[in-house]
Amino acid sequence: MKRKRSALALTAALMTTLVTACGGGAETGAKASAGDSYSIGVVRFASSDPGSEGIVQSYLAAAKERGWETSSVDPQGAAGQAVGAISNFVQKQVDLIVVAVFPSDALAAGIKAAKSAGIPVVSIGGGTTDGVPVSLDFGRSNAKPLTEQMVKDTGGKGDLLVLGFTPGLPCVGREEELKAQLKETDIKVTRKEVPIPGQVEAGTEFAQAWLASHPKGSRPLAIWGCFDDPAIGAVSALRQTGRDDVLVYGINGTPAAVKAVKGGDMRATAYVDPATEGKRLADVTPDVIAAGTDAKERTLLPDVHAVTPANVDDFLKKFPGVLR
Amino acid sequence: MTVIVEDSIKEASASSSSTARVVWRLIGQYGTIAMLGLLIVTMTALEPSVFATSDNLVNVLNQSAIPAMIALGLTFPLVTGDFDLSIGNTASLSGVVACTLMRDVDMSIWMAISAAIMVGLVIGLVNGVVVTVLNVNSLVATLGVGTMAIGVNYKIAGGQPVGLSDSESFLEISLGTLLGIPYPVYIMIGFTAVLWLLLNRTVLGQSMQAVGGNPVAARLSGVRVERVRLVSFVICGAFAALTGVLLASRTGSAAVSGGDGYLLSAFAAAFFGSAVLRDGQFHIIGTLVGVITVAIGFNAIALTGMATYWQYLFQGLLLVLGVGVGSLARRRTAAT
Incomplete structure (x- = not known):
């Protein structure tokens, strides 16, 4: 009897899953007239x-x-x-x-x-x-204001570590925008490809190696991530090495990135509501x-919003849900 | 009188035990098929005008074709008792190789496909050598070889999707139809038949099953265990490569991680299929049923408008129930 009950219970579980699911989920809107x-x-x-x-x-x-x-x-x-x-x-x-x-x-x-x-x-x-x-557009547009900020901050010269992700079309567009803006500058680029998954750790590792070959006070230094995760990894590397001379930029406006901007660990992130x-x-x-x-x-x-330490408080008033 | 009563009780008990054994054996062998039937019946009731149509049947079979190739290939190392974790990476690499050769070297479609399948054969051979000659655990060996394949992939494509300027002829492999049925469906049916014959009607296939059942006994019986295991990896690699080529012909380009997602789905289909008609043994028909069950589930989710989280719950539950009920039924059969 117990065995029969077990079999029935298992079958019922499958049926319940299917029927409940088919009964409509959170994303199933009601049919309009x-x-x-x-x-x-x-x-x-x-x-x-x-x-x-x-x-x-x-x-x-x-x-x-x-x-x-x-x-x-x-x-x-x-x-x-x-x-x-x-x-x-x-x-x-x-x-x-x-x-x-x-x-x-x-x-x-x-x-x-x-x-x-x-x-x-x-x-x-x-x-x-x-x-x-x-x-x-989810790519080039998102990079525009942030990259303009980066070029302005560095005065168009210095060394830049780019953390890119070529398989992702948005990242490809963002790097195209970066390349276009760097054409007329004296910024020397070191580019690293980050994997997904493992993007945060890769950002940390690449940044640590790059920091070792770019000592403090040499030239203006910056790290540009084609999305926030590797940039957050770079922030971690800066903390570990005790460096505060490198400007870090990311894109997407994730809660971690906005917090890092608010805390002064990141120079800017780009947010799309x-x-x-x-x-x-x-x-x-x-x-x-x-x-x-x-x-x-x-x-x-x-509409892309560049979030910097100067405007982060106003930004959070406008978009209070960002940090949730 | 007392003796007669005791005999009656014993007979009734034996009869009850025998019935239970038959019931559990039926559940063990046909439970997953019943589950698929239940899914089809439920979907037919819920979406009669869209689900239960010949067009949708062809659609589901067409969607099953690519995952079926990789899962059918994977069945071979699983039969011999090995795992191949490089199949997703092999599929990605072969797609990139085929598209790169067509785009950059202007190689003909069939030559490029052949070259891509050769890549799969070589990866399978390397897997087999590392496992059987170097005696490295197959999980570790194929993980390592698969990671190397990612490196080669990035070297060739630089991480970027490899698109074709004129992809029409290549797309025809996926889009072309014969008697209203897309070519991939014929490819799936054809290779299923070939692989079924290979595994069940040849000395090599019987040897693979013997190695998977008991490698020591197989060796003592004269089976060249290492060679058989190596061949299983080569077959697996070739079918992973074919999967990558078919995927590229369906998407019109090849992405460096395009085939990676098939790894888990192939394992899920093969394990689900091991509970189909047999007592937990991997086999070709079971794997195909597993692939089609997953495809029908995916189709059902799109047609009924389920929320996304149901997709994961459903697929996971299907696998756990399919394999779990089979396993439970076998234990009960043995116990009764």
């Missing part, structure tokens, strides 16, 4: 990626407020899975597919399937291509659906 309702499929990048997740969640919340039906899938950073997710949304005949971070031209089979079905795709940070008429950008995407959604797959390609530019 006929005429203005949209069905949106969202392909996240990875649930563990705070940069894109904030915008995705804000978009889902904005869509829910407007009564649109949403489904989202996490392909865990795998492009093959993302293509599969797009195909599933094509089967579901959604009105629009939103894809986060994956380069649009690296999802060829999925994008083609969506285009063939007449479903437009919007990208968060992946760029526009045939079938993806709209993309929210996910709520604003999620709403921006929601605002353009009806137009994109109406225009379809052949709409004119356009890139949406986010």
Whole structure:
């Protein structure tokens, strides 16, 4: 009898998971009334990626407020899975597919399937291509004010350690902006590629080695991370070596980075408000659906806030949720 | 009279025990299949107009094709009792090699694919040599070789995705159809049949199963254990490379970490499949069922609009229940 109960309990657990899940989760918006309702499929990048997740969640919340039906899938950073997710949304005949971070031209089979079905795709940070008429820039724009700050702080001369991540399209765009701004300067660059996972530790290790070969007082020194995590790793290296002569810059405005700016350990980070950008995407959604797959390609530019010790208090008043 | 009553009790007890054994044996062998059936029935009830369609069936099979290649290959070292942790890195590297050769050397598609599969064969060979000749534990050996593959990958691609200027012909491998069914589905079915025959109908396959069952007994029976294990790694490497090529043809480019994500899903499918129809043994059909079950789960999540956390809960629970129920059933069968 006990055995039968065990088997029944296990089966019931599976059924409960499935049925409860299918009954609707936090992201399943109520269907809107006929005429203005949209069905949106969202392909996240990875649930563990705070940069894109904030915008995705804000978009889902904005869509829910407007009564649109949403489904989202996490392909865990795998492009093959993302293509599969797009195909599933094509089967579901959604009105629009939103894809986060994956380069649009690296999802060829999925994008083609969506285009063939007449479903437009919007990208968060992946760029526009045939079938993806709209993309929210998540790369180059984010680096602009921060890099301008760095060039101003160093007076356009000195040594710079760049912590980059080439496989990520946003980081590639950010480094393009950095290179463009460094063209007319006398800043000597040492570049290191950080791995993911392990980006914080790599930032620490690369910074320690670089600091050893760049003693205090030589030239203006700075460290530039294409996102905050390796920059935070560099801050740790500075603390360990007792150095206070190196300016550290990061991008994304993570809680750790904003705290480091407030504490004077980082010179600046660039922040994009996910709520604003999620709403921006929601605002353009009806137009994109109406225009379809052949709409004119356009890139949406986010509002980027450079957070420095001088403005961090005002920044936190404006965005009190950042440190949570 | 007393004797008759005692005999009746013994007979009833034996009959009950025999029934329990049959029930547990059925659960052990068919529990995972029943779970897949339950999933299909539930989804059909919830989304009848979208899920239970021929288009969606083809869609699910098409999505299963790439993970199936890598998981089917992985089944071979698992059968011989080894692990291969380099498969994800091998898939990533082979995709990058194929796309780089096509883009930079202007190599034909089929030559580039052949070269990429050669890369997989070499990695498998290195894995096999390190495990069988240097006698390094397969977990450590394949972890090391896989990490070297990452280094080679970065050397070739510089960390950047390798895109193709004219990818139409290459994409055709994934997008092309015959009788309305995409080529990858045929590739999956074809290789499943070939690998099933290899594992079940050849001396090599029987030797692999013997080595996995009891390597000492296999050696005493004249099986060249080290050679058999080495071949299993080579097959695994080749199929990991094929996975990378198919992935690149689906995405139209190759990313340095593009295939890495298949490592865990391949292991999950193979272990789930070990509880399909057999008593915890890795086998080709089981692995395929495992891959398709995961694909149906992924499909269900997209169609029903589940919140993302359910995706992880569901996949984890499916694996634990699939393997756990099978394991429990085998213990109960043995005990009754």
